[in-house]
Amino acid sequence: MKSAxxxxxxxxxxxxxxKELLRLRLVECxxxxxxxxxxxxxxxxxxxxxxxxxxxxxxxxxxxxxxxxSVKKELLQKIKNHLMAQEESLKS
Amino acid sequence: xSDHGCIHLNNFKxxxxxxxxxxxxxxxxxxxxxxxxxxxAVSCLCHxxxxxxxxxxxCLHCIFFGCYSKGHIQEHAKTKKHFLAVDLCxxxxxxxxxxxxxxxxxxxxxxxxxxxxxxxxxxxxxFYRAWEPTQVEADLLRKNPRRRRIVENSTIxxxxxxxxxxxxxxxxxxxxxxxxxxxxxxxxxxxxxCPQPSRxxxxxxxxxFQEFYSGNKAxxxxxxxxxxxxxHARHLAxxxxxxxxxxxxxxxxxxxxxxxxxxxLVKDNPHHCNCIIxxxxxGGLQSDVVCQACNGVSTTIDPFWDxxxxxxxxxxxxxxDSSGPPxxxxxxxxxFTRAEHLGxxxxxxxxxCQTYQESTKQLTMKQLPIVASFHLxxxxxxxxxxxxxxxxxxxxxxxxxxxxxxHKRNGNNNTTIDSFPKNGEDTAFGDNRYSLFAVINHEGxxxxxxxxxxxxxxxxxxxxxxxxxxxxxxxxxxxxxEGYLLFYHKQILxxxxxxxx
Numbered sequence: 001m002k003s004a005x006x007x008x009x010x011x012x013x014x015x016x017x018x019k020e021l022l023r024l025r026l027v028e029c030x031x032x033x034x035x036x037x038x039x040x041x042x043x044x045x046x047x048x049x050x051x052x053x054x055x056x057x058x059x060x061x062x063x064x065x066x067x068x069x070s071v072k073k074e075l076l077q078k079i080k081n082h083l084m085a086q087e088e089s090l091k092s
Numbered sequence: 093x094s095d096h097g098c099i100h101l102n103n104f105k106x107x108x109x110x111x112x113x114x115x116x117x118x119x120x121x122x123x124x125x126x127x128x129x130x131x132x133a134v135s136c137l138c139h140x141x142x143x144x145x146x147x148x149x150x151c152l153h154c155i156f157f158g159c160y161s162k163g164h165i166q167e168h169a170k171t172k173k174h175f176l177a178v179d180l181c182x183x184x185x186x187x188x189x190x191x192x193x194x195x196x197x198x199x200x201x202x203x204x205x206x207x208x209x210x211x212x213x214x215x216x217x218x219f220y221r222a223w224e225p226t227q228v229e230a231d232l233l234r235k236n237p238r239r240r241r242i243v244e245n246s247t248i249x250x251x252x253x254x255x256x257x258x259x260x261x262x263x264x265x266x267x268x269x270x271x272x273x274x275x276x277x278x279x280x281x282x283x284x285x286c287p288q289p290s291r292x293x294x295x296x297x298x299x300x301f302q303e304f305y306s307g308n309k310a311x312x313x314x315x316x317x318x319x320x321x322x323x324h325a326r327h328l329a330x331x332x333x334x335x336x337x338x339x340x341x342x343x344x345x346x347x348x349x350x351x352x353x354x355x356x357l358v359k360d361n362p363h364h365c366n367c368i369i370x371x372x373x374x375g376g377l378q379s380d381v382v383c384q385a386c387n388g389v390s391t392t393i394d395p396f397w398d399x400x401x402x403x404x405x406x407x408x409x410x411x412x413d414s415s416g417p418p419x420x421x422x423x424x425x426x427x428f429t430r431a432e433h434l435g436x437x438x439x440x441x442x443x444x445c446q447t448y449q450e451s452t453k454q455l456t457m458k459q460l461p462i463v464a465s466f467h468l469x470x471x472x473x474x475x476x477x478x479x480x481x482x483x484x485x486x487x488x489x490x491x492x493x494x495x496x497x498x499h500k501r502n503g504n505n506n507t508t509i510d511s512f513p514k515n516g517e518d519t520a521f522g523d524n525r526y527s528l529f530a531v532i533n534h535e536g537x538x539x540x541x542x543x544x545x546x547x548x549x550x551x552x553x554x555x556x557x558x559x560x561x562x563x564x565x566x567x568x569x570x571x572x573x574e575g576y577l578l579f580y581h582k583q584i585l586x587x588x589x590x591x592x593x
Contacts, residue, residue: 003137003144010133013214016123020211024220028584032222052193 005083014082018075025071035063097196100189104152104176105198113178113185113199114206116150120157121183121203122210136180140164149186152176217586242550249276249549251304252311252560258333260559262318264545265340267557268530268579269297270304271547274462278368280305284351293320293343294350311560321346336532336543337398337467337577344369344397373397376459378498381440382431382452388444393458398465398577401428403481404472421466421487421578429456429496456498462585464493464526466578471538480538482574487531489567491580493524526580534576546570 009015026032038059043050120136123129137144138159146161153174158165165177166188175188183203184193204221211219225233242248249271253263269275278284279301289295296317303312322329325342351367377396382389401424405417418424431454434440439448470481494500529548534541544558546565554565 003142006144007133010123010136011130013123013126013129016129016210016214017216020216020219024584027220051191 005086008086009082018078018082021078022071022075025074026067029068029071031063031066031068031071034066035059038062098187098190098194100175100187101185101194101196105196110198110202112152114202116152116178117183117203118206118209120150120180121178122206123213124206124209125213138162138164140167148180149177150180152178152185244550244553247309247549248307249304250555250562251309252557252562254311254313255559256313256315256318257331259314259318260543261334261336261339262314262321263559264532264543264557265336265343266300266314266317267545267547268340268532268577269343270301271530271549272372272463272579273529273581274372274585275368276301278372283368291320291323292350293317293324293346296320297347324349333541335471336534337400340465340577341397344373370395372462373465375457375461375464378456378458380454380456381434382454383440383442383444383449384451385447385449386442386445388442390443397461398467399425399428400467400469401425402469403483403485417483418485419483420485421491424466424468424485425496429454429501454501456501457493457496458498460493460497460524460582462582464491464580464582466580468575468578470534470574470576478538480534485575487528487571487575487578489528489571490583491526491528493526497524523584523586525583527583528570528578529581530577530579531570531573531575532577532579533573535574543576546573 006015009018039055042055042058046054118124119128120132123132136148136157138146138148139157141159141162141164143159143162146159148157148159149165150157151165151168151172151174153176154172156165156168156172156174157180158168158177160166160179165186169175169177169188177186177188178184179186179193185196185199186192187194207219207221211217240248253266255263279298282298284294284298286292286295300312300314300317321339321343324346328334328339328342348365348367348369351369352365374395374397376393379392379394380389381391401418401421403417403424418427431452434451434453436450438450440451441447442449442451466487468485472479472481527548531546533544533546535544536542542558544556546554546556546569549555552567554567554570556563556565556569
């Protein structure tokens, strides 16, 4: 995303609302619990001093692939709607 | 990742306090006001490469934003010797001397309260937060290290109930209540604290939950529960078979009254009870009476615990709306929420034009309960004869109540259909989907009948409860059964919704 549309999403609070919606959906579908278990197992394996960056680099790709398509689709659609609404309001 | 802060952060806090973190957090992490959001939008860019993403961090010592992915915040830390930074996405603190993020209780508390403030400023109610044990709860968990993992074929929570002589009406309602997810969570979390436990039905139900989940498989005898109901709902006392629906409502009523011994009242409305029964089972039914002369609308909203649905053909139906008897739950609900002509014999004084006029009346759902209970009126009592209507009524496993909501169903509401929500008021947050979790059936005739219950013990795991006998059932068996009382549970619980209304 270019930075101007992103800035407008932040400004009107839409970004926060979308982020919250995403968070809710990920909790609802069990994604959060899945990722939590992956992290827990990794910490058990590597000891509790494992660095955040190590954890992140191991978990990210797996976590990403676990996000259900329906959630991605819904969010994409919503972001698109918001951007189109932005464009409309800029024209008028 | 350290869970108790670090010496570097502590030194920083001792010198400068928590104010720098507070300011950065309230403007650039959570944005607690409109002004903050504007500032965040305009200035949250990496000072080196101008990106707004790539794990942007803010220096805690001076005004500098830098991204982590391309190493610009690291660069800043090294050259300026500013070793503490705040992650702008989550608000966590990165200590470059420790080489990792660090937790700090004081700053976490600041972050928490600012998230709430931000949610309020966007009128989003409250942001979701995962459950965290309190000190007391954490101690309890440590003292009781045995855990039970629920697997797919686990039979946890299942227990038969002895028939005490025509008490199947009570047994099936108890099974439905015990398997109401939110009620189970409430009681297993030990939330009922009682001033007079010996006479309290809520305490007895609390005790029953312990029995059901104890692991003991022997059938239970509900003599104490029955006695408490007899004492507190006199019209049900006696040895004959009772109506399961009547028993259900009476039980909710007694539970609700006993909860009031330790009342939780809603601030703005002292008459509105917020006990666990009301939180789970109470909805709001909107009734709109429209005067046919002046089109004036008078609206009232009444609380309800269940919806009783007619199964016969529409009474006195005439005109284009007339139709045969309903064949599904959706049919019934559609009819229930349809505008109905009150006729010339039932003129009502219109509050608008002050004259007696014919009018239409429409019922719609203003506020949905967490558990939606439907009562199919299979027993017809009239002066000529009492009879049972055994027609098949289809009901779904998943039910969306949106079409029966006041704002959808009636034209008298002035809410505009707006495809683009304003300032975070997202329609996507209103989710009205329900799933079936219990069905009570009446088998046999009006004179000699027997009640049984289908209950969902966990996702996709159904069981038939026939007094002391519990047998595994298929979803198909449930959905093709006759159905007398249907219990649906809301799929998604809005977080902090109660504090908003």
